[in-house]
Amino acid sequence: MLVGTLVVLLVAGPLLPRWAMFMLNVSLSWGTVVLGMMLLMRTGLVSFGQGLYYCLGAYAAGTLHHFYGIADILLMLLASLVLAGAGAFVLGFLLAKYRDIFFAMLSLAFSMILFGLLVKTSALGSTDGFGLSAKTLAGIPLGDWERNALYCTTVVVAFCAAFGIHRYLSSHQGRLAGAIRDNELRVEYMGASVRRVIHVNYVISAALSVVGGGLVGITIGHVDPEMAFWTTSGEFVFIAILAGTGSVLAPFLGATIFETVRSFAYEYSPNTWQLILGVTMLLVIMFLPGGLWSVFTRKRAA
Amino acid sequence: MAVVLEAKALNKTFGAVTAANNINVGIDQDSVVGLIGSNGAGKTTFINMVTGYLKPTSGTIRYLDRDITGMSPRQITRLGICRSFQIPQLFGNLSVYENLQVGVGIAARSTRAMAGARGQEREEIETLIERFNLGGYRTHSAALLPEGTRKLLDIAMAVAGRPQLLLLDEPTSGVSAEEKFRLMDMVMTALKLQGVTVLFVEHDMEIVSRYTHRILAFYEGRIIADGAPEQVLREAEVRRYVIGEHTPAHGGADSGATSHG
Numbered sequence: 001m002l003v004g005t006l007v008v009l010l011v012a013g014p015l016l017p018r019w020a021m022f023m024l025n026v027s028l029s030w031g032t033v034v035l036g037m038m039l040l041m042r043t044g045l046v047s048f049g050q051g052l053y054y055c056l057g058a059y060a061a062g063t064l065h066h067f068y069g070i071a072d073i074l075l076m077l078l079a080s081l082v083l084a085g086a087g088a089f090v091l092g093f094l095l096a097k098y099r100d101i102f103f104a105m106l107s108l109a110f111s112m113i114l115f116g117l118l119v120k121t122s123a124l125g126s127t128d129g130f131g132l133s134a135k136t137l138a139g140i141p142l143g144d145w146e147r148n149a150l151y152c153t154t155v156v157v158a159f160c161a162a163f164g165i166h167r168y169l170s171s172h173q174g175r176l177a178g179a180i181r182d183n184e185l186r187v188e189y190m191g192a193s194v195r196r197v198i199h200v201n202y203v204i205s206a207a208l209s210v211v212g213g214g215l216v217g218i219t220i221g222h223v224d225p226e227m228a229f230w231t232t233s234g235e236f237v238f239i240a241i242l243a244g245t246g247s248v249l250a251p252f253l254g255a256t257i258f259e260t261v262r263s264f265a266y267e268y269s270p271n272t273w274q275l276i277l278g279v280t281m282l283l284v285i286m287f288l289p290g291g292l293w294s295v296f297t298r299k300r301a302a
Numbered sequence: 303m304a305v306v307l308e309a310k311a312l313n314k315t316f317g318a319v320t321a322a323n324n325i326n327v328g329i330d331q332d333s334v335v336g337l338i339g340s341n342g343a344g345k346t347t348f349i350n351m352v353t354g355y356l357k358p359t360s361g362t363i364r365y366l367d368r369d370i371t372g373m374s375p376r377q378i379t380r381l382g383i384c385r386s387f388q389i390p391q392l393f394g395n396l397s398v399y400e401n402l403q404v405g406v407g408i409a410a411r412s413t414r415a416m417a418g419a420r421g422q423e424r425e426e427i428e429t430l431i432e433r434f435n436l437g438g439y440r441t442h443s444a445a446l447l448p449e450g451t452r453k454l455l456d457i458a459m460a461v462a463g464r465p466q467l468l469l470l471d472e473p474t475s476g477v478s479a480e481e482k483f484r485l486m487d488m489v490m491t492a493l494k495l496q497g498v499t500v501l502f503v504e505h506d507m508e509i510v511s512r513y514t515h516r517i518l519a520f521y522e523g524r525i526i527a528d529g530a531p532e533q534v535l536r537e538a539e540v541r542r543y544v545i546g547e548h549t550p551a552h553g554g555a556d557s558g559a560t561s562h563g
Contacts, residue, residue: 172407179404182393189353189391190463191379192408 002166005249006159013151022219025151027259028158029215030239031252035161036208037240038251042169043201044181045099049107050236052114053206055228056084057213059124062132062223071135073153073218080214081207088206096199111228118225129224132217154215161208162248168204169248177201238277242284244291253292304331306467306499307352307383312361314347314523321347322358323523329467329501334490336510336531337503338544339520345503346388348520349469352501353385354378365467384465388472388503390456394445398436398455401444402427405462426462433492434458450481457489461496468493470502474509482506486513507545511535519544 009028013021033054040047060083061076070076091110098106119127134150136142142149168174176197179187184194217223226232235258243254261280265273288294307329314322322344329335337345350356352363354375362371370378393401406426431437434454439447444455453473460468473489474482490513493500504510510517510531517534519527521543527534534540541547 172411175400175404175407178396178400179393182395183391186391186393186459187404187408188374188376189379189385190405190408190459191376192411193376 001249002159002163006155009155010152013155014148018147021147021151023259023263024256025154025219026216027256028154028252029212029219030236030259031255032158032161032215033209033212034236034239034243034251034255035165035248036205037236038245038248039165039177039201040205041240041245042177042181043198045103045198046237047107047205048104048230048233048237049109049111050205050209051228051230051233052107052111053084053088053209054213054216054232055111055114055118055225056080056087057210058217058223058227059118060084060210061214061217062130065132066130071133072139073134073137073150076134076218077157077211077214080210084210085203085207088203092199092202095202096195108230108233111233112230115225115228118228125224127225129222131222133221134218150219154219157211157215158252161211162252166248173197173200238281242281242292244293246290246293246297250291250293257292305329306331306366308364310362312351312363313359314351314356315359320523322351325361325525327518327525327528329499331499332497333516334500334514336514336517337501337520338505338507338510338517340544340546343520344523345520346471347523349385349471349501349503353383353469379463382464382466383469384460384463385469386457386460386471386473388475390452392444392452392455392459394443396444397441398439398444398447399427399431399441401455401459402430402462405459409463430458430462433495435488450477450485453477453485454488461492461498465498467499467501470500472503472505474504474506482509507535
């Protein structure tokens with residue numbers, strides 16, 4: 001199913017109108033961020049601060065271009081990964097000690113600290129942020145193919161992320177996520193370290209968020225502190241609940257539907273688009289409490 | 303016979319309450335030992351100290367000649383001491399198979415064995431399912447199992463950790479009178495095949511006398527009797543404080559016939 005989706009996206013994407021390709025590109029990038037959130041949610045944790053890594057990813061890619069003139073997509077993503085991965089590793093020691101609302105609020109606090117720092121840093125454009133663009137992919141000049149190359153990169157990154165998480169969740173370590181969500185005490189009494197598993201899952205989730213953030217930054221061509229603001233993190237939580245945590249494909253489906261509803265609602269009803277999103281969420285919670293993906297699992301169960 | 307577990311001068315206090323009072327005991331390899339006593343006598347406190355949930359106020363616990371006093375439950379489990387719980391501690395949203403898969407997976411990682419050997423893992427899970435008669439519930443969610451089956455799964459998960467010493471906290475509590483012997487027969491047969499030393503807390507004297515080689519009777523944090531079941535269950539202090547028999551004021555027990563104390 002994963003490979004089929006990859007092939008369809010790679011073949012059909014470039015045939016789409018520019019706006020649709022852009023929307024799909026952003027959706028897949030957001031889906032990658034939400035995939036990381038899904039991993040945390042399976043471990044029983046909800047992060048309201050995923051914007052921290054999303055923003056760090058975008059700023060790391062942007063800084064590389066803005067200050068060092070490096071405009072290679074892979075290098076920008078790699079820089080994002082290294083910077084935010086190191087940050088997540090350090091913060092993970094603290095966050096892995098907390099659960100429930102404390103984890104959610106502490107993660108939110110860190111993203112708001114970043115937001116505050118960026119707003120006050122004029123060298124990084126303060127509230128306006130700054131622009132960036134990609135010119136090469138692994139050293140190969142893109143020329144007019146920039147959009148297509150970026151789209152294909154996003155599809156391949158999203159596929160690798162989904163495949164990697166799928167494999168991880170079926171490994172011994174990955175299976176512990178659900179066990180920890182259900183009963184931490186038992187996991188410890190079976191000889192595994194709950195804190196270590198949460199720490200690893202937190203770093204993986206952060207890595208997916210930075211990559212997603214880097215891709216969105218390059219796709220939009222602009223980064224600003226709003227990416228770390230709590231409403232951005234809230235949108236990731238919104239998508240995760242909308243999509244459900246039943247499959248690694250669910251975050252991508254959720255992000256695509258969210259982006260589509262938002263774009264069209266914003267276009268045709270600019271003053272009430274939040275209302276439309278709210279009603280969508282209400283309907284999903286009422287009729288599909290397991291998220292949109294539960295439609296497929298229900299069919300299979302039937 | 304080699305001593306697997308040894309507690310020396312073990313004390314545990316919670317404020318003014320003494321939950322363990324100078325406990326000195328050794329557990330022989332391959333033995334089945336029953337811990338009896340009324341509520342609050344110190345049985346579960348003893349188990350909690352051995353498994354690292356509680357740190358003793360003083361004293362030492364040695365397992366296979368290694369000091370395990372104050373170690374975390376995780377470290378102790380990795381050394382080969384596993385436990386089940388009075389209230390089964392399962393992964394409610396996972397199926398019976400997945401519950402066992404988690405247990406077998408952790409044990410494999412701890413012992414660095416079975417890396418990538420999915421076939422061996424499946425075999426181990428199937429053996430546990432067969433020994434604990436869980437075949438009919440393989441795909442059932444653990445949260446929806448009947449109480450007796452929940453107990454069996456809880457014990458099977460402890461056995462999945464490949465223990466050398468297994469501590470069972472009231473394995474038949476909450477299980478119907480008709481079911482409890484069937485459950486214990488199944489558990490003891492499975493454990494015998496595994497070659498495990500067993501220590502279990504139990505209130506049912508029929509169960510204790512039928513399945514153990516030795517009984518430790520607890521009262522107010524102390525061991526008031528230690529020996530073969532038929533001997534311990536005859537002791538006056540045990541009959542009075544553990545079984546709850548009220549002997550007449552001029553009777554032997556009340557006249558101070560306390561052989562231990």
